[in-house]
Amino acid sequence: MTRAELERLVEQAVREVLARMGGHDVDPARTGDGGAGQPRGERRILVAGNWKMNPCQPDLGSYLAALAGAPTREVDTLLLPPAVLISGLRRACDAAGLRHLEVGAQDLHPEKKGAHTGEHSGALLFDAGARHALVGHSERRQAGEGDLVVARKILAGWDAGLSVMLCVGESLGERKRGSTFRVLRQQLMLALSGTAISPPSGHRLSVAYEPVWAIGTGERATPAQIQEACAFIRQVLAETYDFHLARAIRVLYGGSVTPENALEVMSLPDVDGVLVGGASLSGRSFGDIVAAGAKAAAGRATARREGSP
Numbered sequence: 001m002t003r004a005e006l007e008r009l010v011e012q013a014v015r016e017v018l019a020r021m022g023g024h025d026v027d028p029a030r031t032g033d034g035g036a037g038q039p040r041g042e043r044r045i046l047v048a049g050n051w052k053m054n055p056c057q058p059d060l061g062s063y064l065a066a067l068a069g070a071p072t073r074e075v076d077t078l079l080l081p082p083a084v085l086i087s088g089l090r091r092a093c094d095a096a097g098l099r100h101l102e103v104g105a106q107d108l109h110p111e112k113k114g115a116h117t118g119e120h121s122g123a124l125l126f127d128a129g130a131r132h133a134l135v136g137h138s139e140r141r142q143a144g145e146g147d148l149v150v151a152r153k154i155l156a157g158w159d160a161g162l163s164v165m166l167c168v169g170e171s172l173g174e175r176k177r178g179s180t181f182r183v184l185r186q187q188l189m190l191a192l193s194g195t196a197i198s199p200p201s202g203h204r205l206s207v208a209y210e211p212v213w214a215i216g217t218g219e220r221a222t223p224a225q226i227q228e229a230c231a232f233i234r235q236v237l238a239e240t241y242d243f244h245l246a247r248a249i250r251v252l253y254g255g256s257v258t259p260e261n262a263l264e265v266m267s268l269p270d271v272d273g274v275l276v277g278g279a280s281l282s283g284r285s286f287g288d289i290v291a292a293g294a295k296a297a298a299g300r301a302t303a304r305r306e307g308s309p
């Protein structure tokens, strides 16, 4: 199938999804069906740091030295620097003996190449050393990125060999109006509408629940809000693909995560890690969040041995 045919199918699928949704709301009571309390299977905790447009400490070596003492092998650890730092960070990680630490991109262009000044294709990012890419971050959505573009970026990322982390989340107004579940369902269904043709393996897709009102504000969502939303996301994944794939896909939380609250967040049953902005800018505080992830992973392993979900 050609790329143009695939994109036509995505557009058609998006139109069908929109027609099916018909503006009707989701019953939040359904979120417990396959979400909350669902066994976590073998999903590894993922701790990801989004540096956004920050150079971090200009010396990558000292950032990594501060991180070196953290249990980065006990969880999956991912750093998302500005695109121009990807290859330097990859080299610095390798030099510091942190080959297992993964590097990713904060965005990618949906096209493979062409006249797109200032943009980066998945292939360019992969060649620079990225193995992951964020798509649909709320800061990009606020800059005008629509769901159809997000859908195309997911396919472009996979095409280039990248794993994709899809960001979804409601605004404060949407939460206050009681539309959180409707918004999450719409963002997920539209973004994933092109992927039903060839479903991902669990490690090629993760979803980050990032309530817009909690990003960079210091106002973290409550554990109940996070668990409910992440369980709901897994429920929508099960409807989109199937129960087994939904169990394999990691669902993360992002929004004002700090070393102080990270363990509580990652101990929630449907949360498989965190996407961290501000607190990832220091190697020490990111390392503390990795350590919290390792503790949560140990708790998860104990629960598995004891036979609880």
Ligand code: PEP
Binding pocket: 050, 052, 210, 214, 215, 216, 217, 218, 254, 255, 256, 257, 275, 276, 277, 278, 279
């Ligand atoms: C983010 O940028 O995705 C994020 C969650 O930022 P912060 O941790 O600073 O809220």
